[in-house]
Amino acid sequence: MSVPAVVGAEPAGTDPTPSGSRLQRDRSRAALLLARHALMTTPWATLTAGCVAGTAVLALLAYFAGTSHTPLDQTTVRLTLLPAIAALTFVPHTPLRPLAQTAPLPASIASATQIVLAVPALVVTSWVQLVIMAHTHPAIARRHLPAAYPLIAQLLGWAALALAAAACCDRSRYADLTGAIAVPITLAVIAFCWFTPGVKDLLVTGPATPRTATIAWYSIAAASLAITAAALRDTWHRYTRRPWARARALGAASAR
Amino acid sequence: MSSPHAAAAPLGHAPGPEERAPRSAPVLATRSGLRVALALARAEGWLLARSILVAGGLLVAALVAWSFLTRSEPLWWKAAWQIGYAQMILSAAALVAAHLAAGRAARNNVEDLYDSFPVTASTRTAGHLLSVLGALPASVVLVAAASALTEWRGAFGHPDPAVLAGGVLLVTAGAMIGVAVGRRFPHPFVGVLAALAWAAPFSQSNRFNGAVTWLFPWAISQQLANFPHPVPGYPPGAAHAVELAGIAALAAVVALAWQARAVIARAALIAVGAAAVAVIGIAGAVQLQPISTPNLNRLVAQAATPTNFQTCTTANGVRYCLYGDFAPLRSSLEGPVNAILSYVPVRPDQALSVEQATGLFLPDTTLTHGHPAAKVDTWTKELASAPAKHPSRSAIFVGVGSWPARNAAGARTARLQLALAAADWAVGLPPSAGNLDTATPCVPFNQAREPIAIWMTLEATHTKVKGIQDLGGGPGYLAAPGPQITGAGYLLAQAMTRLPASKVTEVLGRNWTAWTNAHATDAQLAAALGIPLPAEPTLNPTPGPGMRVSPPLPGTPAPQVCTP
Numbered sequence A: 001m002s003v004p005a006v007v008g009a010e011p012a013g014t015d016p017t018p019s020g021s022r023l024q025r026d027r028s029r030a031a032l033l034l035a036r037h038a039l040m041t042t043p044w045a046t047l048t049a050g051c052v053a054g055t056a057v058l059a060l061l062a063y064f065a066g067t068s069h070t071p072l073d074q075t076t077v078r079l080t081l082l083p084a085i086a087a088l089t090f091v092p093h094t095p096l097r098p099l100a101q102t103a104p105l106p107a108s109i110a111s112a113t114q115i116v117l118a119v120p121a122l123v124v125t126s127w128v129q130l131v132i133m134a135h136t137h138p139a140i141a142r143r144h145l146p147a148a149y150p151l152i153a154q155l156l157g158w159a160a161l162a163l164a165a166a167a168c169c170d171r172s173r174y175a176d177l178t179g180a181i182a183v184p185i186t187l188a189v190i191a192f193c194w195f196t197p198g199v200k201d202l203l204v205t206g207p208a209t210p211r212t213a214t215i216a217w218y219s220i221a222a223a224s225l226a227i228t229a230a231a232l233r234d235t236w237h238r239y240t241r242r243p244w245a246r247a248r249a250l251g252a253a254s255a256r
Numbered sequence B: 001m002s003s004p005h006a007a008a009a010p011l012g013h014a015p016g017p018e019e020r021a022p023r024s025a026p027v028l029a030t031r032s033g034l035r036v037a038l039a040l041a042r043a044e045g046w047l048l049a050r051s052i053l054v055a056g057g058l059l060v061a062a063l064v065a066w067s068f069l070t071r072s073e074p075l076w077w078k079a080a081w082q083i084g085y086a087q088m089i090l091s092a093a094a095l096v097a098a099h100l101a102a103g104r105a106a107r108n109n110v111e112d113l114y115d116s117f118p119v120t121a122s123t124r125t126a127g128h129l130l131s132v133l134g135a136l137p138a139s140v141v142l143v144a145a146a147s148a149l150t151e152w153r154g155a156f157g158h159p160d161p162a163v164l165a166g167g168v169l170l171v172t173a174g175a176m177i178g179v180a181v182g183r184r185f186p187h188p189f190v191g192v193l194a195a196l197a198w199a200a201p202f203s204q205s206n207r208f209n210g211a212v213t214w215l216f217p218w219a220i221s222q223q224l225a226n227f228p229h230p231v232p233g234y235p236p237g238a239a240h241a242v243e244l245a246g247i248a249a250l251a252a253v254v255a256l257a258w259q260a261r262a263v264i265a266r267a268a269l270i271a272v273g274a275a276a277v278a279v280i281g282i283a284g285a286v287q288l289q290p291i292s293t294p295n296l297n298r299l300v301a302q303a304a305t306p307t308n309f310q311t312c313t314t315a316n317g318v319r320y321c322l323y324g325d326f327a328p329l330r331s332s333l334e335g336p337v338n339a340i341l342s343y344v345p346v347r348p349d350q351a352l353s354v355e356q357a358t359g360l361f362l363p364d365t366t367l368t369h370g371h372p373a374a375k376v377d378t379w380t381k382e383l384a385s386a387p388a389k390h391p392s393r394s395a396i397f398v399g400v401g402s403w404p405a406r407n408a409a410g411a412r413t414a415r416l417q418l419a420l421a422a423a424d425w426a427v428g429l430p431p432s433a434g435n436l437d438t439a440t441p442c443v444p445f446n447q448a449r450e451p452i453a454i455w456m457t458l459e460a461t462h463t464k465v466k467g468i469q470d471l472g473g474g475p476g477y478l479a480a481p482g483p484q485i486t487g488a489g490y491l492l493a494q495a496m497t498r499l500p501a502s503k504v505t506e507v508l509g510r511n512w513t514a515w516t517n518a519h520a521t522d523a524q525l526a527a528a529l530g531i532p533l534p535a536e537p538t539l540n541p542t543p544g545p546g547m548r549v550s551p552p553l554p555g556t557p558a559p560q561v562c563t564p
Helices: A020-041 A044-068 A073-082 A082-088 A109-136 A139-144 A149-170 A173-195 A210-233 A243-255 B003-009 B025-049 B053-068 B076-102 B111-115 B121-152 B161-184 B188-203 B211-215 B222-226 B235-257 B261-287 B293-306 B324-341 B372-383 B409-424 B449-461 B487-497 B501-510 B522-527
Strands: B310-315 B318-323 B353-357 B395-399
Touching: A020 A109, A020 B324, A044 A073, A044 A082, A044 A109, A044 A139, A044 B121, A044 B188, A073 A082, A073 A109, A073 A149, A082 A109, A082 A149, A082 A173, A082 B501, A109 A149, A109 A210, A149 A173, A149 A210, A173 B076, A173 B161, A210 B003, B003 B293, B025 B076, B025 B121, B053 B076, B053 B121, B076 B121, B076 B161, B076 B188, B076 B222, B076 B293, B121 B161, B121 B235, B161 B188, B161 B235, B211 B235, B211 B261, B235 B261, B293 B318, B310 B324, B310 B353, B324 B353, B324 B409, B395 B409, B449 B487, B449 B522, B487 B522, B501 B522
Parallel strands: B318 B353, B353 B395
Antiparallel strands: B310 B318
16 A cells, blocks of 8 residues: 655655554654644634533523523523534534545544544533523522433434534535534424424423433434444535536537 | 725726726716626525525424414414514524625635725625515515415404514514624624524523513514403514614614725714614614503403403303404304203203403513502402403303414314313303412312213214323313313213213203202212213322313312312
8 A cells, every 4th residue: 555645744765665663653643743733623713602602691591590580491501502512513624625535544533533622612511501500590499400411412412413414514515614504404403303293202301201302312312423424434525416407517518 | 995996997907006087986986886786686685595594494484483373373463473483583594694695705715806896895795785685585475474374274353564574674684684794704603603692582582571572683472362452562563673674774784884994984884873773772762661551451451351342142042252353263162062052951040151261461571561560450450350260150261362273283172171161061060160370170079960071072072082181181272171070080971982872861861950960979870871880989189190280289178079
């Protein structure tokens, strides 16, 4: 196997087939460079804006909840976490992906690293928002708040859905608008799960038991992450065109 | 940014600084700028009209409209605001789509190329602002479709054009905000955040008290379903439409202000912006005005003394009293009642009446803000004297706004509940328990008249119920429920439905007065019909999920047994 060119790597020298240790060294070096690249290209501003915006809205609602004596509940937290979920759709995006594919490491590693880096931000945001929500309740009532595990499962499911939508959009003709297209798709799916009779009986606590909803959301999260992994590993963009547009283009080409 | 001189130059020709512009350059610049703005608006408007985001928003909005409009009684004074719910979804989608369009040049790093064109950035912004007209067809289609649906379901009252126009202005304002934000912050996520911020007050308006919620982009009062007639100024639809128009104008000014460099342009924008802020302020002040005392007096009187405002007619010996706009409702009420009456050999002494009642809730500060607490107390006391707040042995109270329209999913349950109430009256049980906050419905413990009433209901409405909860577990369509249902009575009624109806009718008809007496027991009825008693009657102190009322709290006394 020949070693493809690596940005910043030294020339391969006279030996075109390097030894195993050399290959290992090159890959390690490329991984290091890629990690730095992934860290720098992770959309921190977008992610931070999403996390902070939702938390700020929740803090505002918590203030009014205190004045109107109507404590916040998990439903409000679900709503205010939507900006963070929306920001997550902008994370798995590799600029200049065709170039990245020439690197000796799989191009999907950059996106996967970005996703891993974004997870702590989402976890911290969820924790802060749950704390804010709990503090709108009297101290004595905080022990009797509904269990958080169905909410955590639901948020994980939402995040996984958002990542799957973003990863799939990134492999489509809308790659330059990944997040902008993935956000409405994610929100539409969430709304579908939330309001559709039959579906909500399985996914929304209230009609569904906490255990059922948790299992269902973890299943959705697992399936979504599998789709995300498959989309990230896919090397091709899908420049799908409408059949009539394709036929017209072919006709024009043949006329020339 | 291009200079005004450059704007007058022909397309493709970039004049050098040494070139002198002709004297008529400003006029030509204005004319060509307008032409370019219109051309750009046409192109961008067409893109916006067929944007996948707007189309998706329209689809979701249509689903939301369908969900809200088919859930309850179609009252125009409420439905018009519910259509605005759907418009809010479309507005958020239009905001994101317009933001993406306005920020396209900056996102693609071609702003320098655009700046070399002979039209100014302000002209392009004006084109984008005019292009929001492309989102309006979707909004108008939504209004038309939702209005047609409301009318098809037999709407009561008339639509308020100001509220429907407010929905269209909501979409316009959303798209304008998208352009304003997109010209300055082209990142797609900013548009998403702006849309969420635009929709957040709408989604959380239930957490705020008072008239301040009318200042949100859109809000709706649940009280509207309790009104027998629209109340002038509640909610303030026309003022809200003006407020939305002002927001749209302000967004346009902000969008243009990002690129305005000339002093005159800036001054003009400041003036227009100030006017827009003034309009928003005045419209907001109008919305915060309290509802006039005569209007509230009339509303309370309509709820407290409905007979003064209702039209009563008698059919088949039953009196139907309905508010003016609800006259068409009578036919749907007559059906279940007449079906029950056909099974009743001897009617009770007190004639049955079916009346409308409102669930008006006066501590609502959106309704009573600005009025002294003493006056609100007076109104509250007046409301407490409403007929539906007191137990009745001969009146059934149908809630205004709760009766499902024809073709609605809850129509079957509503018919069942009305029929059961009529059957309760027929066998001597009180069909209305009064105010549930102060009274608990009685329990017909071991009384044969209870399974008879349930049997008549099931037979008359030809309904197969899966469980006791089907008789009253769903939403309450009556303003005051009848007696609680016991498990033993329900099971005996179900056993009776397995017998030929003629046999049961014959047994009951032989001694109707005795069977409808409170002393006739379930066991006696079962013996007379020749069937085993399915369950031993028990005075259940904690009614299960099938009971029509919530179980009493621990420590509270058991409910009273229904008396003769």
